[in-house]
Amino acid sequence: MTEPGRRRAQRPGSVTIADVAGHAGVAVSTVSYVLSGKRMISETTRQRVLASIRVLGYHPHAGARSLASKRSNVIAMVLPLRSGMHLPVLMRFATAVAITARQHDHDVLLVTADEGPAGLRRLAAGSMVDGLILMDVEWEDPRVPLLRELDLSSVLIGIPSDSTGVTCVDLDFAAAGAACAEHLAELGHTSVALLGAPAVVYGRDTGFARRTRAGFLERAAARGADAVAVACEDDAGSAARAVGELLAAHPETTGIAVHNEAAVGHVLSALSALGRRVGEDTAVVAICPEDVAERTAPALSSVLIPAEDLGERAVSLLMSKLEGAAVPRETLLAPRLTVRESSARPRAGSPAVGPASP
Known part of the structure; x- marks a missing residue:
């Protein structure tokens, strides 16, 4: 007869809890308690049961596991x-x-x-x-x-x-919005804007969008900058309209934060079409995953969405x-801002130039 410790592993689908119990030389209930953790088992016995499970390749059926532990896993x-x-x-x-x-x-x-x-x-x-x-x-x-x-x-x-x-x-989206405004203010921008989530997201009063907007506007105000926040849709045409309307109403804007990863590329294209040079006369910072920020031209300064x-x-x-x-x-x-090529100080002759922070 084959010794328990040297028994060859069975095909996983054919191994039962009774096989494990026999291999380990314990009762079926003991194996169940080891699996479920519902009763204290001596460490020596527990290790013997676990060793048998490994040798036999036993995988408890999800239904049996849930019955034993009263969990569905x-x-x-x-x-x-x-x-x-x-x-x-x-x-x-x-x-x-x-x-x-x-x-x-x-x-x-x-x-x-x-x-x-x-x-x-x-x-x-x-x-x-x-x-x-x-x-x-x-x-x-x-x-x-x-x-x-x-x-x-x-x-x-x-x-x-x-x-x-x-x-x-x-x-901390409030802090993320504040970090964007702070970064633009440190660069010397005195007129800044947030291009945020689609209007429907604000309509639902989604928490992350609300907190980002509040953090951005509050920090900009604290730094003495003029600031506006507008919704921005995901598609190219709508994003271009949002950028065009923003700059028509606030032509002095030289610093822009974008909190809509789907619209980032469209915003940059719209700015270029309007003669704005991102990274030269206009600064852009985004709240988005790093790969979104890194694949644009120029690469965007960004706050990571982790x-x-x-x-x-x-x-x-x-x-x-x-x-x-x-x-x-x-x-x-806590938000983490990475500075890349899109961070630009407003140049002389730009629509609005303020003193850079020392």
């Missing part, structure tokens, strides 16, 4: 695909969440329907998921009051007006909550 990422959202950046968040969740032995259910609170109730009632990660958070988000009531752990990637009773992580970091942190916070650990109510990542 699935988290839902609620990412409603609404107008004005830039899909490539959203997929960076989704990918980061999925990769990090797998590191915690969880799969991700991507929920893209815009169902609001009703969708959250459906997920909670069906016991389909262990927890929720939610995006596209509005300032007065109707999902937040329900999250406080649900017996289901959740993390928001975004900050609502009142984060009491919920867990949030995000880039999608991967935010996705990872959201999952880590959720896993901590599932384990009963205390987590902070809000986690705000």
Whole structure:
């Protein structure tokens, strides 16, 4: 008879929990407790069971695992695909969440329907998921009051007006907007503008757009600069109109911040068509992923949108909550501005020239 410690590995799909128990010389219930962590098992026994699992190539069935642990080992990422959202950046968040969740032995259910609170109730009632990660958070988000009531752990990637009773992580967009205004002011620009998100995003009062605009305008005012903020659509024609109308109404504008990664290229083309030389007589800074900023000509100074970091942190916070650990109510990542070729001081003869900071 083959000794337990030398038994050849079976085909993974044919190995059962009973096989593991027999190989390790323990009861089936002991293997179950090792897998679920629901009961204390001596370290010697636990290691023997884990060694048998490795030797046999045992993979517990998801259904059996959930019955043993009362968990589904699935988290839902609620990412409603609404107008004005830039899909490539959203997929960076989704990918980061999925990769990090797998590191915690969880799969991700991507929920893209815009169902609001009703969708959250459906997920909670069906016991389909262990927890929720939610995006596209509005300032007065109707999902937040329900999250406080649900017996289901959740993390928001975004900050609502009142984060009491919920867990949030995000880039500090108010500080990001302020960093853009500060950078332009330091270069000597006294008339600046923010070309922001599409109008529909402001219409929903989405938190990140609201906070960026407020941070930009407040810091510009504090630095004594004249500042305006206007919505900017994603398509080339609309972006060109936004730039044209901005400069027609405020021809003295020499410093521009762009908070719409889908429109960055269109904005630069429109400025060029109007005779503005980015990096020479006009400065442009963007809030966007680094690859978006680096592939333009000239390369844009930018504040990074840390999608991967935010996705990872959201999952880590959720896993901590599932384990009963205390987590902070809000986690705000400080903005990081990288200076590139588009940062220009206003030249003599430009529509507006102010004294550069010493």
